[in-house]
Amino acid sequence: MNQEERNALRGAVQLWRRTLENDIEEQIGALYGIRRPTGATAGKGKKAAGDSDPLAELVVLAVADVPRVAQSRRLQERRRIILTAIEDSARRRMASAGEKFDSGQVKPLVLDFEAYLRACAFTVLNRLAGIKLLEARGHYLPSLTGSEDAPAAKFFRSVAGPSLPAGEDPYMLFVDLLMADVSTQVPSLRDASGRYDLVKPDKASVLALGESMEALGEVVWKSDETLGWIYQYFTPEELRKRVRKESPTPRSSDELAFRNQFFTPQYVVRFLVQNTLGRMWLEMHADTHLADTWEFLVRDETTPRPFKDPRNLRVIDPACGSGHFLLYAFEVLHDIYSEVYEHAELGQGLRAEFPDRYEFFARLPELIIERNLYGVDIDRRVAQVTQVALYLKALGYDRKARPMRGNIVHAQQLPGNAAEFGAFVAAEFTDHPRREFIQQALSHVHKEFLHADELGIMLKTSDTIEQLTRRTPLWNETQLLPDVLAALDAYAEHAADAGEVRAFMFGDDSRQALRLLELMSLEYDVVLMNPPFGAAARDSKGTFEKLYPRTKNDLYAAFVERGLNLLVPRGRLGCLSSRTGFFLKSFTKWREEILLGEGHLEVVADLGYGVLDKAMVEVAAYVVEKQ
Template sequence: MEKETRSAIERATQKARSILENDFAEQLAGDYDVMVDGQVAENPGAHLGGHQKALRARIVASVQHKRMTGMAPKDAVADYLRDAAFTTLNRFVALKMLEARSLVQECITKGEASSGFVNEYLAFAPGAKFPDGSGYKIYLESIFDELSTEVKVLFDRRDPAAALWPRKATFEELLAILNAPDLREVWSEDETIGWVYQYFNSGDERRKMREASQAPRNSRELAIRNQFFTPSYVVQFLSDNTLGRIWYEMRKGDTKLAEVCKYMVRGYGESFADAGQPYADEDNVVPHRLQKDPRDLRIIDPACGSGHFLLYCFRLLLTIYQETWDDSDGAPSEATGNSLREDYPDSERFRRAIPSLILRHNLHGVDIDPRCAQIAQLALWMRAQRAYLDLEIRRENRPIIRRSNIVIAEPMPGDSVLVDEFASSLTPPILGRLFKEIVDQMTLAGEMGALLQIERQLAFSIHRAREAYVLQQERQGQGYLPGFAPERRQSELDLSGIDDDTFFEQAEEKIFTSLKIFVADAVNGIGARRRLFADDAEQGIALIDIARKRFDVVLMNPPFGAGSLQAKSAFEKAYPVTKHDILTAFIERGIQLSQPRSRVGAITSRTPFFLSTYELWRKDVLEKAPPVVFADLGAGVLDSAMVETAAFCLEVV
């Protein structure tokens, strides 16, 4: 995307943020008695109706929830304002992008004159056009409700960040900004949503943070300081030489990716060893790589931002899936024990399944910024819809996509009362104790993100919980004659002969089920608190789930410089060799999350490769995963970042 176009997106994003935050601040103070200085009235005003009181309860619950994480009252209200403005802007940016892809009818490009509102909505409800715009609002909310069945994180109206709606003048100004002529061409570009994410926080805001503290003081500052969108050619270079190259070697060069991956580095006259065949590097023979079912290829971006790497990998995976299905002797999947063709013998059914299979099995992302979940999930969903279009799958025949593996790294619930209440509701009680241990271990998740080695920290807790439950079952079965022991109730875990991994999977499923019940049973106005609690708990469990997996491909544009001050001690203890710069710790962590012959691709500052400060990193970490591709790119690559960069790929020994 050209700099002039990016500048237009930046101006529009900053202006939209300003008008939305000003409008919402006035609404909070004037309507809901929530002040920007952090003061919140104990009770709703008498001027509020029943619906407005319910909205206020969600807003207040969100502000209190933020305070539970340690925010000052003023900061909690400011953070809610940012969330509300960002969510609102993203929703209407999404509608513009969905219009451009014909995934929704024209709904905001011409405001209330948009064809979807005039020809579809008003045709059925001709009296629904009102001077105050309330009929148009109901129409747009109906679109949000429909989209929320698949992109819940952005369009769910129960989200406290969606409680506020811009007033008429602000709303019209917002639409004028998005419908400006200089933005007409950007809405069909996949990367537009990523630029909106980057430009939501201004350069002045980043500069003030650096002036106030050399190191990030918290997770928000760490995220904002490192929001640098990765250029497409860098994404392609790294993905081509990781995922593309792995598949190329599995297929011994017989793949369309040889043409698609234009940045893939190949040796002149290279050949491929068969299984068990000895090889020598000087003969330019590539070691044998066992072919996998594509459902077993796992890719992760541990600092995923708007999901740029994952979007490009989606494109490569479409080819990988099709080539596998075309082979009659594909490798069996670890998940099903069958080949892709055996699980999907019908071509039409297979084509309908491809996009959802990619999102369910292959692509994973983690970030410390909650806003990334909105952006990355939306971007991947839109990419899946484009794939359906290319595959000629009609809208009514497309399966609903409800799952993506984008995870927010944040502390587990900070509300100790709800933690105790939920833990005590879990059965058997061993699960309640395990849940509380998980909450304790996740305290620094928001500061460390994917760097938190939670799978190591919890390994003993999970093992101990499994052994305790097995012992409890054995004791309950003692004292009965053969055949007279009580049958296991449906709600109990079946742990006969299972390992720690399977135990955690069963425990995880039971916790998720119990969270849904915990929210559904909420009464007396605490539903909003419980829903926020459950959302945080689900994200925490999902982060643990990802950390326990091992990946074939790790791709990233990691943060660089100092880590968060709040996690300094824990960070240095976990990464004694790579503690000098958070980027080198991310490379070490990428290797930890990999398996033998996996590839790690990253764009980082080039300084760790020659400064003496990083000598131990070069000796220790890079011996475990030596570079196989290296491009010294220099300055001017990461937009406004004042850093000389290198893009490189490592292969884990």
């Protein structure tokens, strides 16, 4: 996309967000009796969401005063789920502000309600955007294009017309079914918690969004970058300004995430991938023809390295955002696999596993996503965006590609308490010889991952966990961690079937937390990143400074230190960050002990201003090889 197309998308995303937030807010107020104080409602034709006093206390009517809720247990349960989500937002806000509160007596404010509305709007928008992206790739018939006259919508009416429920709008039923289907096609679009899809957009909103999406043109919807830009443009500018005014440093994982939402331009992505993964492949296979296609590869003398089967190459982005490094790494890996498969000598291993050439290329997208690409982010939404983007990338190579779990992890705390760990272990490991050890290990991980939601892969396994796993090898030798992960899947599935929301959330969130531990235990050939910069979030600052005493003055410096730690010997790190570390005195240890001590600085591109969208920061892109 060019700048004009990105500007059009920016304006459209802001309009879509406001449209959906206002629509959902109006419905929640009318149906569930949850609203802003009188005079501060943001419904259609009134103030835009966020214009009212964010510190005003939210109005929650008694159930008896909301007739439809009072008469329906189903609506009472839905209202309870909505209020729980809003109250959880209030607890996180109060905890990040250092406020003391009684966990049972939380009074949500308007800004907590706004956070819930944003989450609901983002859930709906992601699904509608997913439909448009699948349309553009030929995976769906035109469904939103043309609104009610879209070919798929007309076909649905012709087939389902006689059996449609009385009073049901055919087009809205079609859209509901389509959003459910896209969540099945792309599992990361599901709202696993069930909190954010309880209120559906009305017909006017869907028609308006469909028309606006169509107006952006085909280029936008065929681009791999679109979901990433939607994510970056979604956070309201007034929220960014308010948060920066209230605190110069991030107070929570949410603030840390959106303060650092800066898209990496494609030329920087290509420069860093070609000079890390690309150069490694050139050193393994000097006769490769691929180097001729890499326009940003710095062409100097190379040091040969032993060939490595591409199935064993690992590439990670430890702050993956919407996955732009991984998307281009996918392309380069696809080219490498293809070259290896056709090579008489190097391709013997691949051809032994995939003797049928057609089957190999059909399976290749799945192979790359499940074997080669890894990513971590502290923002659940953006981790979902990366998963969707990788699936769409796979569809571009094979239209029959199935949804894949992949290795994109949302970093979060291990939820639960001793009682919940006990219930899980009792249910899934009844007769297991290491039952007691598993419960003990989960308790230790729970303690050590207290700040995982703010530090992500910057955490390191502590001596406590290392000693525990040495005493009873947990993760690698006995394959117990995969067993625990599989058991958490089963536990969450059983809880969902039984309608046990808390148990489901424990199982689902625990699996994500332990996947982070799994990724931390691996070594990688390539680390690629555009890490956050500035100060660590307030709650985790003490832990961060203990873990990174040499690089604690800025997050990006510590990310480089951690990235080198994750690499195999002679592995390569490619980074886009502020250029200040290359000359400020406060970064002396970073330069001398990290870049030139633990690593070898290979390539530096001093890019200056104007690289990171609206961020007023001078940046550099550089490659470091681990000693």
